[in-house]
Amino acid sequence: MTSTVLGNRTSWEPLRLTHLKPSFNSTDLALASRQDVWHKFIVFDAGKYDKEEVLIAIILACDPEVLLPVMYKVENNNKGTFLTKCTSGVIENLVKQNLSVKLKTGHILKIDIVLGFLGMQDLHLNPHNSITQTLHYKYESVKKILNLDDFQNEKSLGSIYCPISVPRVLLFVLRCAKVGILGNIRETRLPIRELSLRWNGLEGISLFEKFFNYHLTKLDLRHNQITDINSLRYFSEFKITELWLDGNPLCTKYTSPEDYIRGVRNVFRHLQKLDGIVIGVQRKLVPIMQSNYLGDSSRFGLIKQFVRHFFTLYDQDDRIVMKGLYDKNAFYSMTLGSGANYNHKQIAKVFSSNRNLLKFVDYAKCHEFLLQGPEQIISMMRKQPPTTHHLRTFHVDLLNYGESHIAIAVQGVFHFKDFIPPLMTFNRTFILIAKVDNEYNIINDQYHIDMAPPNVTGLDNNSAKLESREAPKISLxxxxxxxxxxxxxxxxxxxxxxxxxxxxxxxxxxxxxxxxxxxxxxxxxxxxxxxxxxx
The missing domain is CATH 1.10.8.10 (Ubiquitin-associated (UBA) domain)
Structure with missing residues (x-):
């Protein structure tokens, strides 16, 4: 490496380490050790695999050092490239592995590294500072809540890939949290009451530092990959009174709700509420209930995608955008509850297709109002007033599923845009059938609406809505x-x-x-x- 000084800037010659002849001499070490340069990683054949699969394999290969990829992209010849600022230990670890990384599938990826590819003045980005600042904003100081849901896809991180499913990366992020939350205060533990880690692919949490103070009482780990409750023993020293584990493989290991509660309580001895259900109180003839039931969660991604997609389209001003959702033989029917107040009567005037048998005078109309085919269905929906659905009030039940069908029930709260609310409740039962190329269409849609009970209030400002989303554009x-x-x-x-x-x-x-x-x-x-x- 040659180095010259131009004004206040030190220049250097980039050096390439190749998998064809892996080596790491003193000159390479000197450039790898510099903290004012970016290194470029070239991953051959990376385009054949998912981004997460490739990058996590590389990050794991650098253990115990931490590597955070930046600006990952796949070029036309299937080469994946990214930039990183890392220690010389990362480079040395990879060279010792002959610049080869093994994927979970067993495939081997070859890597070249261009040391000193860019200088700090060429790319003004500091991953450590960006993560620290993000954590500062993800912390609610009044309620003492730290929300790290789906952290690797956090928009404020930009092109920085930071998967906290990797234990070393989680450790790094929590250290950054101390700086972002505590600042210069000489505290040793984070003042957190609630910690949310949903959708992070976590298989367990094993930390060897004391990060949280003893006020931590609520832990949300929904929709991760936790298979054993013992992998969460790190939290056994805290008085966790509320725990969420829905959507983890471990939930399917137990034969009964009682066994599940007993197994979890072996680790969380102070637990009072599990998955939203109060436990530890005597129950007589009262079944354990959950706000959402999705079986073994194997269909969760599909159901979540369908629910958001359907109601986003349904909340558009013109429901013509729903064309393509219904099968050519689909059936649709709607019913309106039997309320008697003024607001209910005003809304009932709009729904001429109300198929409520309790209100029929002419029962021949029960066949007339059973619509078949997408043309009839969408034409009827376009006549109905535009709506705003409140996503956070939704409850979803998976009623039945097989290789070629899924039956789900969705209920929640909405209001009509053109009416002065009252809030309304709905219950919608869908049967979806599988088509070619892993696509699904609606074959049956049963829709029921009614006035919301008096205790359902205050949702207009506090509940997530779907009306702000435009109709999705089809990506080719x-x-x-x-x-x-x-x-x-x-x-x-x-x-x-x-x-x-x-x-x-x-x-x-x-x-x-x-x-x-x-x-x-x-x-x-x-x-x-x-x-x-x-x-």
Whole structure:
């Protein structure tokens, strides 16, 4: 490495460590040890695998050192690249492993590292400071709540990849939390009452430092990958009175609710509330209830995606955007509760399709109001007044599922945009059937609405709503294989180019057929398409 001083800036020659001949000499060490440079990692064949799979494998390979990738991207030749500022120990660990990283699937990824690729003045980003500042804003000082839900996708981190499912990264983040929350105060433990760690892929929490004070009483670990309650013994010294474990594999290991409670209490001896249910009190003929029931949670991702997608579209001013959700043979019916007050009567005038048998005079209409087919269904929905659904009031039950169908019931609170609220409650039962390419359509939709009880108030300002979301735009980058083949056939028929060139045009256009056709026309006009394309 050569180093010269230009004004106040020290320049250097970047050095490349290659997997073809892994080595790490004193010159490499000197550049790897500098704290004012960024190193570039080049991961070969990374494009064949998920981003998380690749980056977590690399982070784990650096243990016990911590590496935080920045600005990860996959180039056209399937090479993945990212930048990082790390210790020389990280580089040395990887060189000792011959710059090779093993994925969970057993596949091996080869890595090259360009030491000193950029200087700090070329990329003004400090991951440590960014994480510390993010943690400062994620802490509610009045309620003493630290919310680290889905932390690796936290928007304020930008391009910094920080998966706290990796124990060393979690340790690093909690150390940053001390700086972000405590500042310069000489405290040794975080003043936290509630800690939320949902959606982080955690398999357990094993820490060897005392991070939290003894006021920690609520712990939310929903939707992680925890398989054994003993992997949470770190928290046994705290008086945790409320614990959430829904959506973890360990929940399916117990044969009865009583066994589940007993197993959890072996670790959390002070527990009073588990998954939202009060425990430890005598129950007589009262079943254990949960706000959401999703079986073994294997369908949770699909159900969550469907519920948000459906009600986002339903809350649009024009429900024509729902076209495509219903199967060609789908049935739809709606009923309105039998209230008698003024507000209820005003709303009842709008719903001419009310199929409530208790209110029918002419029972022949019960068949008339059972709508079939997407045209009838969406036409009826477009006549109904626009709505605003309150997402945080939703409760979802998985009623039944198989290889080709899912039946779910969704209930919650909403109000009509054009009416002075009262708030309304709804219960909607969907049956979804599987189609080709892992898509689902609604085959049955039963919809019931009624006036909300008097005790349901104050949701308009405090509850998450769906009305602020625009109708999702379809991205052509996630087309199924059969849809891609259809586009290839269409472009081939239109242009007479062979399949290889048609695929090249579509891939460059991210499978947007309109962009591909425009690109072809421009290139064809200036004779910029080789004759081989038409062979």
């Amino acid at each position: 980058t996630v087309l199924s294989p059969s849809e891609k083949n259809q586009l290839l056939g269409f472009l081939h028929e239109l242009t007479t180019m062979n399949t290889a060139y048609c695929q090249q045009f579509l891939e460059n256009a991210r499978w947007d057929i309109r962009v591909a056709i425009n690109t072809f026309m421009k290139a064809y006009t200036v004779n910029d398409i080789p004759p081989e394309a038409f062979k």
